[in-house]
Amino acid sequence: MSGLETIGLSNLISNLKKAGNSNFSEDVIKDLAQIAKDAARDMCPLWTGTMKATIDVENVSANGFSLCAYTDYAIYNEFGSFTTPAGSIEKPIPARIYGVRPFLRPALLFAKRQAGTLMRGKLGKYMDVE
DSSP: OOOOOOSSHHHHHHHHHHHTTOOHHHHHHHHHHHHHHHHHHHHSOOSSSHHHHTEEEEEEETTEEEEEEOSTTHHHHHHBOSSSBOBOSSSBOOHHHHOOOOOHHHHHHHHHHHHHHHHHHHHHTTOOOO
């Protein structure tokens, strides 16, 4: 007889049913929001530390989150201005030339790349595979 054996799938289903009230997707989004916040703080241009200190996440729910920096000049670092173009995320203009250094969008891309690994890890705690 040929077939496919799913190891741990029945345990996963029963453990997810037992967890019942826990919101898996909201837990993943909260962790991704923290990853994005930490990455943005690491990538943030540092002169006095004010902009780095204002980076925070808002509106965290199962639908997503907002990553914000609350200084007047954060938008110019992220997107540039009329006289200092920011380039694109894929091909940024070197900071030494224009002084523009995006940090929020690259942090979100970094968090997006971590999503699969994070979900696998969170699902793993519901599976009792020996």
